[in-house]
Amino acid sequence: MKQPSGKVTRSDVAKLAGTSVAVVSYVINNGPRPVAESTRQRVLDAIRLTGYRPNGVARALASGSTKTYGLIVPNIGNTFVASMAHVLLQASLDHGHVMLLGDAGDDRQRELELIHSLLNRQVDGLFYNSVDRHPYIDVIKASGTPFVMLDRVEPQPGVSMLRVDERQAAFQVTSHLLSHGYQQVGIISGPLDMLNAQDRIQGWREAMAAHAVPVDESLIFPASYTRQGGYEAAQRMLAGPGAPRALFASNEGQAIGAIRAFSERNIRVPQDVALVCFNGTDQSAFHVPTLTTVRQPLRDMARCAIAMLQNWNGEAQLQEFPHYLEIGESCGCMPHKENNATTI
Amino acid sequence: MKQPSGKVTRSDVAKLAGTSVAVVSYVINNGPRPVAESTRQRVLDAIRLTGYRPNGVARALASGSTKTYGLIVPNIGNTFVASMAHVLLQASLDHGHVMLLGDAGDDRQRELELIHSLLNRQVDGLFYNSVDRHPYIDVIKASGTPFVMLDRVEPQPGVSMLRVDERQAAFQVTSHLLSHGYQQVGIISGPLDMLNAQDRIQGWREAMAAHAVPVDESLIFPASYTRQGGYEAAQRMLAGPGAPRALFASNEGQAIGAIRAFSERNIRVPQDVALVCFNGTDQSAFHVPTLTTVRQPLRDMARCAIAMLQNWNGEAQLQEFPHYLEIGESCGCMPHKENNATTI
């Protein structure tokens, strides 16, 4: 008979099984002491009968581990962030950890609040993707909690970090556009004070140089990493003189926003403007047109991030991952499945 | 001087402040006993000096509350789920609670594992959106943990639930298409054994009846609630005879997948096929074309869900929310900003 409420404790089980509480623990934890098979069965039966559920809070206090990780993100509504969260969640569960999710709602103050909150709750480790370029690294360090930065920040001693070479990826993706023959490639960048925005712009610059194309600073359109940001940036671009025929959007949301803005002016992608973007998700493959995008090996990154926390020794661990270019229709070098000769 | 690690405990603070540990608690918790202002300051200083961080696990054990909620979702990669998670996270934080996020990865077994995991961790309450129509309600009930179902399930005693009248919403959205003059409206439904899929199909049926249109069962295309599902369903629809010129997709992902499939056959939305969908997110407004979609008042729902947990008395609470139809371009009754006379 299951109890109506979760008030059953380990000593109830012990009583019913006719053993001591220690034995119950040994059974539950498969150690650290052996238990006779017959006793073990009695305990197991008692657990079933009582509907006993080990109190994780008490276990955490006694054992010193919560089996919980924390994840701080700017906004779970961002599709790339959600993809990252998804793989981290899966990988953590594989290691027996659940995740406390802190969604900062793009608010710096809230982010700090959340960090304290998760730290107080004694997470075994923290994955951290900051709202902006001023992550609260000191706070986390002071707590002694293992943590991994998921986005690029100023290199610092004692800060572990995952990253892809965004400068190189930006170089590659811009070069891809240039190789199509475009002489002008615009860039919708992230907020200029963010390092990953700088990296991407830098790669863009280098690609222009490599192709002997003069860099036109007016082709940089800073925007937030959102659909709205991309939408507005594209509008600004169209409002100005000499809008480029090729464009590099710094994330998938911006790309989609830009395409929306274009469509409102009857500008087609890729026929009128070739487009590539960063950090595409599965969404890119279903978009019309499909998006040419730089993708990151998220699954590997998640596994690595967890390994970093587990092998934590207080020293910084840097792990760089390869990116890959997923060619879609948006850059124009693929046969476009869609055309305008329509019948049904 | 902050300590290098999180080993500072309350008694360290007490020692430094020259008080007892109880007083430190009184200061931290603003009660339950008053503390002299001067003592209070000494304690506060000691806390600052030591870098003391209250141990949430110990607090939870002693106080009986973890200040943590749990959220079980099928997959955080689904944009609608992510939107829901976002608002719940924000609302929870407003009430001082953090969230343990359980992402089942669309796997029933994993979902159960997660439920046990969160329950063991003594969450103060659980928000539950099941992978399929067989939610593990008994497990949660047996634990005595307050919980709210976020999706529609078989009405049961003792099960609180949020919902919108999906039958009615489906009726409305289908009627909207019919009012445009279409005689045939297809439906990409969810998996047929899910209640919300049945509800939506039922509303679709009733709308046909209300408009005196004979119901053609072959126009029901069951699919998973994903872009891939919508894509495949649309392909099936196009492969069959008499593909309808109007279509109701059961969620945003399906709609986007369907549009992709259409575009590959040079079928335009809304010119060739009028489309509406359920549970659109902000994404719908940036899509080309913008999507006509049924939206739910997520923010209100989140607040309500939390209130249900807080006022938990073991009795089922049912709360129904109004939906609203957001008219976009995809159904064809709006001036389409996009056209095909293109120049740049």
Add this chain to the structure above:
DNA sequence: CTGAAAGCGCTAACAC
């Protein structure tokens, strides 16, 4: 207003 002390439910020595 402050201090002492009894738990909270469990882990893991340490005994036997």
Add this chain to the structure above:
DNA sequence: GTGTTAGCGCTTTCAG
């Protein structure tokens, strides 16, 4: 192989 018990760090009652 099993039982006893000292913590884990905190909340809160009960005495001063």
